[in-house]
Amino acid sequence: MSDHLRPKGIIRPLRVPHDFAQLAELLENAFGEELRQSDSSMVCDLYTAANLGGLIRMPGGDYMRGYVYAEGSQVLGNISLSQDQANRANWFISNVATAPAVRGRGIAGRLLDTAIDAIRTAGGRLIRLQVRINRPIALGLYERRGFYTTDITEELRLDAHLVPHAARGSAEGLRRRSMRDNRALWQLVCATSPPLLIERAVLQPASYRLGLFSRLDNAIEAALGGRREHALVAESTSPLAAYGAIWAESARSPYTIELRVRPEARGVGWEARLADALINQTHAWGARNVHASISQSHPQAIAALTERGMVSQRVLKQMVLELAQT
Known part of the structure; x- marks a missing residue:
């Protein structure tokens, strides 16, 4: 990898609620239209929690946790994890996103590998995620790590x-x-x-x-x-x-x-x-x-x-x- 493409930052755990404002901006840029179409309040909730303090509850009952890619004080990548509270062996990955300035540097793959390792260490046995069928780069990222399709759903x-x-x-x-x-x-x-x-x-x-x-x-x-x-x-x-x-x-x-x-x-x-x-x-x-x-x-x-x-x-x-x- 060329030096100018080599990641210069670190992957670290999400800091709650310190990182929420930057995470909201990252998700808005990456998924804004999809979030609006699904009536998701995620970005608004993140900004509110950043200003007032607090946690973000995810589907399944768990609170938002995860990892970010940061260069200095800038959050430029994210992966969110949530644990199924009814069956704690099951986990869900979401919000895999990187800022345009750092795409193509393997950061999404590093975030995904970090998340998989963390879930395995925590005793997880099954990880689920969903991805649009017209996103071949993302599909390849998951398939290379052993993810396979169980269903195709239409929203x-x-x-x-x-x-x-x-x-x-x-x-x-x-x-x-x-x-x-x-x-x-x-x-x-x-x-x-x-x-x-x-x-x-x-x-x-x-x-x-x-x-x-x-x-x-x-x-x-x-x-x-x-x-x-x-x-x-x-x-x-x-x-x-x-x-x-x-x-x-x-x-x-x-x-x-x-x-x-x-x-x-x-x-x-x-x-x-x-x-x-x-x-x-x-x-x-x-x-x-x-x-x-x-x-x-x-x-x-x-x-x-x-x-x-x-x-x-x-x-x-x-x-x-x-x-x-x-």
């Missing part, structure tokens, strides 16, 4: 002002999910998910289980400005044929749709009915943007949502690295 979005005013169809054959659906719903999740995510407990029954007081708890949380959820299942089908849910994590966050139909029951109307019922629920809750992440192995679900105005934002490879036990 869709419906702007609040474009939400249809009324259902195109009916919710016939659907009902609110209940406690008695717990086992059947988990079987449906297993039938519609990459097997590795079940084997490694990335997806767990507890995430799809209703308890005795779940509805009351959910109603109280929603009234206090917290998470709210509306979930439906196919009526009178055995095994359970279809499930859909729409939720918002807080009073300000966008809506997210999840839609699952057994492979043998796809394309006969469940996708359309669920899409109508879930999108219509936004009228009861108030207008917000709607998001969905759907596997390309379920084209009928993607079609049902796009027919109702949702627009594809990006296509992502879901990748994993299995770490050998020592």
Whole structure:
């Protein structure tokens, strides 16, 4: 490597919240448009935490941690790590970014190697990440280290002002999910998910289980400005044929749709009915943007949502690295 391309800085742990302002600027420059399309508050949260102090909570319940590449006081590269709090052997890597001035120097690879080593040392057994399919350099970076693809997902979005005013169809054959659906719903999740995510407990029954007081708890949380959820299942089908849910994590966050139909029951109307019922629920809750992440192995679900105005934002490879036990 030429001397002018050789990295002159160091890789060190992220300093919380000292590095947050520079990290926010780095992520805005690297992913600004994607973050806006996904209604992510990451950059705003980082600036707030930098000014007021505090931590950033990541998906899965962990707080943001990671490593940065720094030259002197300048943060010019980053990789974020988060540990699944429900299964601490599972980790997620995100926000792999370098400033334009230092690209092409192998810094992203060094950050990734540092993160993998740290996760292995901490007892991690599985690392997940996602990357756009049209990013060959990033894909090569991950594949050379043993990451492989478990699924390809399409992210869709419906702007609040474009939400249809009324259902195109009916919710016939659907009902609110209940406690008695717990086992059947988990079987449906297993039938519609990459097997590795079940084997490694990335997806767990507890995430799809209703308890005795779940509805009351959910109603109280929603009234206090917290998470709210509306979930439906196919009526009178055995095994359970279809499930859909729409939720918002807080009073300000966008809506997210999840839609699952057994492979043998796809394309006969469940996708359309669920899409109508879930999108219509936004009228009861108030207008917000709607998001969905759907596997390309379920084209009928993607079609049902796009027919109702949702627009594809990006296509992502879901990748994993299995770490050998020592």
